[in-house]
Amino acid sequence: ACTNSESNTSEQNEENKENNEVVTTEEGKTVISFWHAMSGVGQTSLDSIVADFNASQDKYEVQAEFQGTYEESLTKLRSVGGTKDAPAITQVFEVGTKYMIESGFVEPIQKFIDEDKYDISQLEGNILNYYTVDDELYSMPFNSSTPVMLYNKDAFKAAGLDPEKAPATFSEVIAAAAKLKTDDMKGFSMLTYGWFFEQLVATQGGLYVNEENGRAGDATEATFNGEEGLRVFEFLDTMNKAGTFGNFGTNWDDIRAAFQSGKVAMYMDSSAGVTGIINNAPFEVGVAYIPYSDEAERKGVVIGGASLWMSKGIAEAEQKAAWEFMKYLTTPEVQAKWHLETGYFAINPSAYDEAVVKDAWGKMPQLKVTVDQLQSTEPSIATQGALISVFPESRQQVVTALENLYQGMSPQEALDQAAEGTNRAIEIANKTK
Numbered sequence: 001a002c003t004n005s006e007s008n009t010s011e012q013n014e015e016n017k018e019n020n021e022v023v024t025t026e027e028g029k030t031v032i033s034f035w036h037a038m039s040g041v042g043q044t045s046l047d048s049i050v051a052d053f054n055a056s057q058d059k060y061e062v063q064a065e066f067q068g069t070y071e072e073s074l075t076k077l078r079s080v081g082g083t084k085d086a087p088a089i090t091q092v093f094e095v096g097t098k099y100m101i102e103s104g105f106v107e108p109i110q111k112f113i114d115e116d117k118y119d120i121s122q123l124e125g126n127i128l129n130y131y132t133v134d135d136e137l138y139s140m141p142f143n144s145s146t147p148v149m150l151y152n153k154d155a156f157k158a159a160g161l162d163p164e165k166a167p168a169t170f171s172e173v174i175a176a177a178a179k180l181k182t183d184d185m186k187g188f189s190m191l192t193y194g195w196f197f198e199q200l201v202a203t204q205g206g207l208y209v210n211e212e213n214g215r216a217g218d219a220t221e222a223t224f225n226g227e228e229g230l231r232v233f234e235f236l237d238t239m240n241k242a243g244t245f246g247n248f249g250t251n252w253d254d255i256r257a258a259f260q261s262g263k264v265a266m267y268m269d270s271s272a273g274v275t276g277i278i279n280n281a282p283f284e285v286g287v288a289y290i291p292y293s294d295e296a297e298r299k300g301v302v303i304g305g306a307s308l309w310m311s312k313g314i315a316e317a318e319q320k321a322a323w324e325f326m327k328y329l330t331t332p333e334v335q336a337k338w339h340l341e342t343g344y345f346a347i348n349p350s351a352y353d354e355a356v357v358k359d360a361w362g363k364m365p366q367l368k369v370t371v372d373q374l375q376s377t378e379p380s381i382a383t384q385g386a387l388i389s390v391f392p393e394s395r396q397q398v399v400t401a402l403e404n405l406y407q408g409m410s411p412q413e414a415l416d417q418a419a420e421g422t423n424r425a426i427e428i429a430n431k432t433k
């Protein structure tokens with residue numbers, strides 16, 4: 001073992017790792033692992049931020065390690081969490097929040113905020129809301145996104161629609177989709193992924209589960225098969241039956257390729273996909289708020305993306321390194337770079353005042369729409385998002401329900417099956433607690 005200020009040989013480092021002691025570089029920097037699930041532009045941007053952090057000081061060395069998708073990365077963490085093989089920092093998608101809190105292998109970030117008297121109020125309130133449970137912030141927000149609706153402005157013009165005015169309500173989207181449909185192009189599409197369904201329910205003020213969306217206590221029952229969820233399924237069903245809905249499956253790359261190649265005129269994507277799409281589409285891209293039911297008022301969106309979790313039971317020096325890195329990530333300069341390169345929000349809104357952001361928004365005003373939608377969200381139980389330990393399993397249930405719907409099952413039946421499946425998963429999880 002060696003102290004922070006001394007350097008280790010590689011043999012010593014191997015031994016230290018075995019003994020759960022601090023690993024250092026030849027220069028004596030404390031080395032920590034950071035598991036993440038960023039690929040594509042997200043990974044490129046993250047790697048460069050990590051390199052900048054490592055070069056900016058001489059005490060800590062962060063090693064960023066890609067672990068696959070959010071689901072794959074969480075599965076890997078489940079097998080090493082709480083052991084010496086666990087990374088100091090893990091990026092976990094928002095729906096893993098309750099699981100992580102209950103896992104017993106993380107240290108709440110609130111501890112470091114309090115000890116360091118870190119001014120958390122500088123970060124975006126609507127983002128903190130999601131990760132704050134019982135007045136404690138458990139993880140450090142990092143890559144926050146929400147869904148938006150993207151549309152092909154050229155196709156709008158060709159169909160006689162106003163490209164500067166995106167449809168806002170379900171009935172407006174249904175009508176526009178009918179006008180936009182051609183032999184080669186569908187009107188509207190949505191990735192077969194639970195996240196988009198969750199958002200279309202929440203924007204109407206609908207809750208996903210009982211117990212105040214799982215925030216007042218452990219949820220025992222799904223509520224997403226109520227009237228708000230039904231309206232979403234009916235909205236999709238109407239277009240599917242009219243032949244104006246394009247089903248491009250469960251893969252993000254497929255639906256993005258379909259939009260970019262003119263196979264569909266409107267679709268929902270993550271705000272984190274916006275920059276890449278705008279830069280690559282051979283037509284003008286419009287970005288709009290997600291649609292909402294004609295029978296409800298628009299309440300806004302729920303934070304998506306992921307946050308950073310600190311491991312428990314690792315050396316103090318490693319936690320210190322992880323905390324310093326997390327703070328570095330929240331600075332306006334880093335957040336400005338991250339926002340512009342990826343389309344994720346700046347968790348520190350001061351980043352939006354940076355000259356580079358103002359300049360980029362001038363050239364790509366669509367990026368600002370994503371931020372406006374988040375900042376105009378009304379804080380509520382619905383838009384705070386649900387907490388359930390079995391959320392990833394529930395998402396799978398919703399995927400099956402969407403697939404069944406597109407195959408002709410009735411909206412209510414498809415939804416009820418997903419709710420029952422979710423209830424069973426919740427029951428098992430609550431029993432084994």
Ligand SMILES: O=P(O)(O)OC[C@H](O)CO
Pocket residue numbers: 070093094095143144145146195270271272303304305306
């Ligand atoms: O693709 P992202 O990072 O915007 O995340 C979307 C969802 O929130 C993941 O659960």
